Structure formats: C-alpha cells, structure tokens
Amino acid sequence: MSQANGRALRIVVIGAGMAGILAAIKLREAGYDNFVIYEKAARLGGTWRENTYPGIACDVPAHLYTYTFEPNPHWSHVFAPGEEIQAYFEGVAKKYKVLPSIEFNTEITRCVFENGRWQLTTATGKSDSADVVIAATGVLHYPNTPDIAGLEDFKGACFHSARWNHDVALDGKRVGVIGTGSTAIQITSALVPKVAKFELFQRTAQWVMPIENPAYSSEERAAFAADPTRIFAIRDEAKRMMTDFIANAVINADSKEMASIERACLENLENNVKDPVLREKLRPNYRAACKRLIFSPDFYDAIQRPNAELVTEGITRVEAGGVRTADGRLHELDALVLATGFRADRFIRPTLVAGRGGVTLDDVWADRPIAYLSLSVPGFPNMFLLNGPNGPVGNFSLIQIAEMQLGYVIQLLNKLRDGACREISASASATSAFDQARIEAAKGAIWSTGCKSWYLDKFGVPASWPWSYARFAEEMAAPKFEAFEQVA
Numbered sequence: 001m002s003q004a005n006g007r008a009l010r011i012v013v014i015g016a017g018m019a020g021i022l023a024a025i026k027l028r029e030a031g032y033d034n035f036v037i038y039e040k041a042a043r044l045g046g047t048w049r050e051n052t053y054p055g056i057a058c059d060v061p062a063h064l065y066t067y068t069f070e071p072n073p074h075w076s077h078v079f080a081p082g083e084e085i086q087a088y089f090e091g092v093a094k095k096y097k098v099l100p101s102i103e104f105n106t107e108i109t110r111c112v113f114e115n116g117r118w119q120l121t122t123a124t125g126k127s128d129s130a131d132v133v134i135a136a137t138g139v140l141h142y143p144n145t146p147d148i149a150g151l152e153d154f155k156g157a158c159f160h161s162a163r164w165n166h167d168v169a170l171d172g173k174r175v176g177v178i179g180t181g182s183t184a185i186q187i188t189s190a191l192v193p194k195v196a197k198f199e200l201f202q203r204t205a206q207w208v209m210p211i212e213n214p215a216y217s218s219e220e221r222a223a224f225a226a227d228p229t230r231i232f233a234i235r236d237e238a239k240r241m242m243t244d245f246i247a248n249a250v251i252n253a254d255s256k257e258m259a260s261i262e263r264a265c266l267e268n269l270e271n272n273v274k275d276p277v278l279r280e281k282l283r284p285n286y287r288a289a290c291k292r293l294i295f296s297p298d299f300y301d302a303i304q305r306p307n308a309e310l311v312t313e314g315i316t317r318v319e320a321g322g323v324r325t326a327d328g329r330l331h332e333l334d335a336l337v338l339a340t341g342f343r344a345d346r347f348i349r350p351t352l353v354a355g356r357g358g359v360t361l362d363d364v365w366a367d368r369p370i371a372y373l374s375l376s377v378p379g380f381p382n383m384f385l386l387n388g389p390n391g392p393v394g395n396f397s398l399i400q401i402a403e404m405q406l407g408y409v410i411q412l413l414n415k416l417r418d419g420a421c422r423e424i425s426a427s428a429s430a431t432s433a434f435d436q437a438r439i440e441a442a443k444g445a446i447w448s449t450g451c452k453s454w455y456l457d458k459f460g461v462p463a464s465w466p467w468s469y470a471r472f473a474e475e476m477a478a479p480k481f482e483a484f485e486q487v488a
C-alpha cells in the first residue's frame with residue numbers, strides 16, 4: 001500500500017535497538033518511507049550494545065528471541081550469548097538497509113506537540129518535526145546506582161554492570177559484585193573461574209531454575225540453514241514452553257505451574273548446595289518467580305568454589321580498600337561491580353515529552369507510568385511506545401511483543417494516512433478502565449506475593465501485563481478504535 005494515496009506522514013523513531021530496527025523494517029514494508037531513527041549512541045543494539053558484562057546471555061531461547069521474519073540458523077547455543085545477539089541485530093539492520101535511516105550520536109532531549117506536529121530537539125541543538133513519534137527507547141536502560149555511603153572513596157575500579165569497563169583486567173584479581181539479579185548471577189558464573197577472589201554481596205536470596213545451555217552442533221546448524229522449518233519447530237516449542245510454563249503461570253500465583261517451578265528450584269538448591277550453612281543463606285524466603293526467576297545451570301557450582309564467597313552481612317559503607325559490612329569486616333577488593341539493576345520506570349524519559357497543552361509525561365506519570373495497552377498515552381497524540389509501561393515485559397520474548405505492537409501501531413498510522421483523523425491517541429476513559437482492570441488482575445499474579453522487585457511500582461503494584469499471552473496477542477491483532485480519541 002503506498003503512502004502516495006494518502007497523507008504523507010513523517011515519522012521519527014527514537015532508539016535503534018531491537019524495537020527501533022524492527023520499526024524501520026515494518027514501516028517500510030507498510031509503505032511508510034519517510035522516517036528517521038535517532039540513536040543517541042554511536043552504535044545500534046540497545047540493551048545488547050550497553051550490556052557487555054562477562055557471561056551475558058539471553059535467557060529466552062535464541063530461536064524465540066529472533067525476529068519471526070529473519071530466522072537465524074547460526075545461533076551457537078540454545079540461549080545465545082550477548083555478542084551474538086548484538087551481531088544478529090547489526091546483520092539484520094544491514095540486510096534490510098536500515099543503517100542509512102539511522103542518525104547516530106543524536107539524543108532527543110525534547111519532544112513537544114505543537115500545532116498538530118511533534119517538534120523535536122536533539123542534545124546537539126538540532127531540531128526536527130514529525131507527524132508521528134515512535135518511542136523505541138527500551139525498558140531497562142538507566143542504571144540504578146545504589147545509595148551506598150562511600151562509593152566514591154573506593155580506590156579500585158568501580159562500575160555498573162551495564163557500563164562494563166573492559167580496560168580493567170580482572171583475571172587474578174579480588175572482585176566484588178553487589179546484587180543477585182539475573183545479571184549478577186551470570187557474572188558470577190563467568191568470573192569465579194578467572195579471578196583470585198570473588199565476593200558476591202547478596203541482599204536477597206534468589207530462586208534459581210537449573211536450565212542447561214547446550215551448544216548447537218555444526219551439523220544441527222547446517223540442518224537449520226538447509227531447512228528453516230526445523231528452526232520454526234524449535235521456536236514453536238520454545239514459545240509453547242514460555243507461554244504455558246512461564247507467561248501464563250506467573251499471572252496465577254496458585255497455578256500448578258508455579259508450584260512446579262518452585263519445586264524444581266528447591267530441588268536444585270537441596271541437591272546442589274552441599275554446605276548446609278551456605279544452603280540456608282541461599283534459600284529465599286518468598287515465593288519463586290516473585291522476583292524475576294533466575295535461569296542458571298552453574299551458579300551454585302560457581303558460588304561453591306573455594307575462591308568464591310557469598311556475603312550476606314549488610315553493606316555498611318564502601319571504603320578506599322573495599323566494602324565494609326555490618327559485622328565490621330572489610331572485604332578488600334581490587335574491583336567492585338554494581339549489578340544493581342535499572343530504573344524501570346523511565347521509558348522515554350529523561351527526554352522531556354510534552355503533549356497537548358504542554359502537559360508532560362512527568363506530569364501524567366507522576367504516580368506511575370501508564371499507557372493504554374502499553375503503547376498510547378491520552379493527550380499525547382500520534383506518539384506510540386514500543387515496550388512501554390504495563391506490557392508483558394519479563395514474561396515473554398520482547399521481540400515477539402514488539403512485532404505485535406508494531407502491527408497494531410501501523411493500523412493506527414493507516415487511520416492518519418487515510419485521512420480518517422489527523423490525531424489519534426488512547427482516550428482517557430479507555431486508559432483508566434484498562435489501568436483499573438490491570439491493577440485488579442495483578443493482585444493474583446506471583447509478583448504481588450510479597451517480595452521487592454523492579455516489576456513493582458512505587459505503590460507496590462506490579463507494572464507488568466497481568467493477563468495471558470493469548471490475551472495480549474488478541475488485543476494486538478486489531479485495535480478497538482472506540483478506545484481512541486480521533487481528532488479530525
């Protein structure tokens with residue numbers, strides 16, 4: 001369908017990560033050629049560009065964490081390492097000629113809706129305007145720096161896991177890691193065999209699901225390349241496992257799937273941690289999958305090695321020589337890694353986004369970030385968020401989610417192009433009804449069972465999609481246009 005038959009929309013995509021690259025491909029496919037992607041960094045890749053810590057891998061099976069239209073026979077393992085994923089996105093962007101549409105080193109600092117168009121300003125002072133903005137800015141992007149006294153006094157190397165300093169050689173050194181999220185656990189498995197001394201500072205114990213990560217043989221990969229239906233069979237099986245076993249289980253704390261996840265993690269702990277004292281330190285006191293479940297075949301092995309120590313005493317402060325804990329002990333370190341997670345409520349912010357009447361996203365998200373079906377905010381016409389607030393983040397492959405969202409957004413764009421309206425955004429009433437329903441539904445989800453995690457907003461309500469994967473897919477298949485305010 002050609003844009004020549006309707007209003008010629010100029011579209012700005014913000015961010016050249018997984019969702020931004022996808023947006024470029026899908027927009028062009030739908031006949032929308034007049035777009036640019038602004039990317040603040042010098043390289044594409046989003047989360048996979050930023051996170052380069054040792055051991056990084058995606059715990060969604062690789063053949064599922066792949067664009068559906070671009071299967072990859074070359075994945076080396078069932079769960080792909082981060083650098084392979086980065087290379088995959090670079091390869092796809094090249095193959096689909098996305099690179100010429102990306103303006104690198106161009107951070108958007110302001111997006112203001114004026115006279116029916118979005119006026120954009122970049123950090124370098126450049127301005128642009130667009131009919132439509134698609135925010136492909138990611139979810140876990142802004143590092144959370146812990147509020148620990150004395151961090152700046154530390155004389156060794158200190159960096160966040162998403163800002164890994166590869167100039168610092170850690171082999172044979174004394175390394176401390178603060179945090180026990182998915183990131184810290186992967187770092188532990190990778191670093192313990194290399195360093196002289198490894199100390200993991202745990203505030204909260206984790207549930208660990210023992211999932212192996214076998215390599216695909218060269219024969220298997222050749223077979224995938226010769227016959228992509230083999231890939232699709234693996235993808236479909238992984239999708240079924242993730243929906244039935246994880247995505248649909250976490251939304252029902254009382255489900256038998258949740259019980260079996262808990263059982264598997266418990267057996268892992270009981271069978272694989274020998275020292276009873278260490279075992280008790282590693283035993284969580286909340287429900288499995290309340291925090292993001294950890295998938296690891298070798299964390300327990302790593303933390304039981306003679307050069308590894310799990311530190312459960314609280315951190316009092318950081319000093320020049322290391323970390324001081326509440327028992328008065330100084331843990332002397334050469335390097336300290338902050339695997340302390342991200343500010344999960346940011347989305348497109350800190351970019352200043354002002355919709356109708358100058359109302360900003362900071363204003364409307366003062367309590368909590370909300371978006372109708374995770375992609376449209378009332379009063380912010382012609383702006384669409386990919387993997388925005390309240391989506392199924394954490395329960396499924398975000399690539400499939402973004403593909404569905406793009407399909408939906410394009411149906412909204414078609415309204416603008418075809419002249420049905422000039423401005424479109426979710427209505428306040430539909431958004432409020434959606435939000436009340438999701439808060440109600442979240443009460444039954446595992447995330448609400450009494451732990452602290454990045455899934456929770458400041459009121460302790462899970463921000464994630466609390467319904468099934470099928471319901472999300474059904475919502476995304478066709479917009480309910482009555483839920484949108486359309487201005488002629």
Ligand code: NAP
Binds near residue numbers: 058148454
């Ligand atoms: P995270 O899950 O938010 O974990 C942060 C860790 O830092 C927690 O253990 C937290 O302790 C600890 N922490 C924070 N502030 C602290 C403080 N002041 N003192 C002591 N400890 C502190 O972050 P993440 O591990 O980077 O993972 C974030 C998400 O990224 C994951 O949940 C997952 O969705 C995604 N991820 C995925 C993969 C993958 O394989 N696909 C890999 C890495 C990350 P508390 O638990 O006590 O709060």
